[in-house]
Amino acid sequence: MSSDDNIPSEYPYAWSSSSQLSPEEFLTKYKPSMIQDDGTKPWLWIRKSTTDPEDTDMVAAVEEATEILEDVTTRVEEIKNDDSIPVRANKKKGTKSKKEVRETVQSEATEKLKDISIRHGFVSGKWLIFAPTDKVDLVWSTIANSLISGPLASTSAHCAKVATCPKHEVPNYSHVLCLYVPNVYDKEDVTEIMKILLRKHGMNLMGVKSNLYTAIGLDSKHPSGIPSTVWKNSALMPETDIKKLKEEYFAELAAAKNNDTEKTAARKAAAGTVAKSKPKLKRKAENDDPFASEDDEPKDTKSEAKSKSQAGGASTSQKTAKAAPKTKKSSAKDEFGSDDEVAEDSDAEARKAEVAAKKATSRRKGAKRPKEDDDNDNETEDIEERPRQKVRR
Incomplete structure (x- = not known):
């Protein structure tokens, strides 16, 4: 193969069955989207085996093909500048257009290059695949794994490579992937590989290119205009x-x-059926909701409970009220009364107690109450009846 199609010796960015890393480790460690080419690592390689098919007389083939390419480039330029060749074809005059003349020369060159490849045994080539940077890692790992142990492993494809990132950022850059085949002119073989790439991997294919074309610098932008692929899809x-x-x-x-x-x-x-469920709230069967909270209790239930509570409270209050005997106004201290009210109540109670004590003493002795006592009695009556009548003097 040409220098661009050969794996350099002791190249660290290539994997084969003799590598210390497993394919998974290699693909994880070296990703095309993460490696930048500084001139020493333009490609990542995967080889199905350590021995790849070799071309026989590559040097002689390259020399002949280079002469053909130069000759065609010159002729295409002459056609472009030849005013005797019309831009448009004229069927009545039997003249061909510049485009038709140019395509005839290019088609003849393609057949000559094929003949050179077959005569010298330089027939190897590759399927071309392009992928953007955000998808190239997935596409590359798919091709690599398929080549080593997947659908492509049973085909004649023996090697694959992918371009790393360019040294300087390129807008909308696409990485080229190459899947190598031993003979690009074996139509049945390359078609079999094509079917696998489409049906098993859904790849976007760009055709089959000869390694001889790569060796002589023939690409899609070459001034000769010769198609850069041996086979289009x-x-x-x-x-x-x-x-x-x-x-x-x-x-x-x-x-x-x-x-x-x-x-x-x-x-x-299935995991949810064996998981321990939360205990349900105790409530009526018709209102049983395992996802409801205590605040979600039906309104009817709450109203019923509230009514019962109010009814129970009212009944208790009524019973308490009936059981309590009627008494005179209590002289106990009112926590919400003012200081003046408390003092007035205390004086009145003291005076009434004093009068009552004097009456009791007088009755036990059977003595006639002095006038002073009568006055006190009147004073007591005055106190008790003050709200109802005037005090007699």
């Missing part, structure tokens, strides 16, 4: 079939996700 498979395979992949992916979601929900539901 539509040349290997109808567009309807390509679309169908991708749709089947994504439908299967969606179904798998839904199935996983259902399984997860079923596991959670």
Whole structure:
């Protein structure tokens, strides 16, 4: 292979079956979105085996192909500047347009390059895949794992690489991924790989490119205008079939996700049945709600309880009121009365007690009460009857 298609010796950013790291460890440690190319690490590599198919006479093929490329570049420039060749074709005159003449020269060059590749045994190449930086890690790990132990492991594909990040930031940068095949001109073989990339991985493919094209610097921007891929997608498979395979992949992916979601929900539901439930509140069966709080008790129940409480309270009050005997106005201290009211009540009670004591003493002795006592009696009567009548002097 060319220098760009060869893994440098002792290159730390390449994995093979002899590597100390496992594929998972390698893919985790080295991610294309996280590694910046400083001129020493432009690619990450994965090899299915330590021995890859080799091209025979690569040097001779490159020399011949380079001459063809230079000749075509010159001729295309001449066609562009040849005023005798019209811009538009004229069927009546039998003249071809500049575009038609140019495409004829380019098609002939493509056949010559194929002949050079086959004669010299330089027929290796790769499927091209592009991915944006935010998706490149997933695409790369998918291709790598498939090549090592997945659907691609049973194909002739033997090696893969992905571009790291450029040294300087490039807007809307896309990483190129290459999946290497031993013979790009084996249509049946490259088509088989194509079907797997579409149906099993849903990849966006950009065609098959010869390693000889890479070696001579032939890309999509080359001034010769020669197509930079040996096979375009539509040349290997109808567009309807390509679309169908991708749709089947994504439908299967969606179904798998839904199935996983259902399984997860079923596991959670099963776990919930064995979990200890919270005790329910004691209440009537018709109002039993395991998700209600104490404040959510039905209004009827609350009203009934409140009525019973009020009724019970009223009954108790009535019983207490009936049981209590009627008494005269108590002379006990009123906590809410003023200091003057308390003092007045105390003086009146003291005077009444004093008069009552004198009467009792006088009756026990059987003596005639002195006039002073009569005055005191009148004074007592005055005190007791003061609210009802005038005091006699």
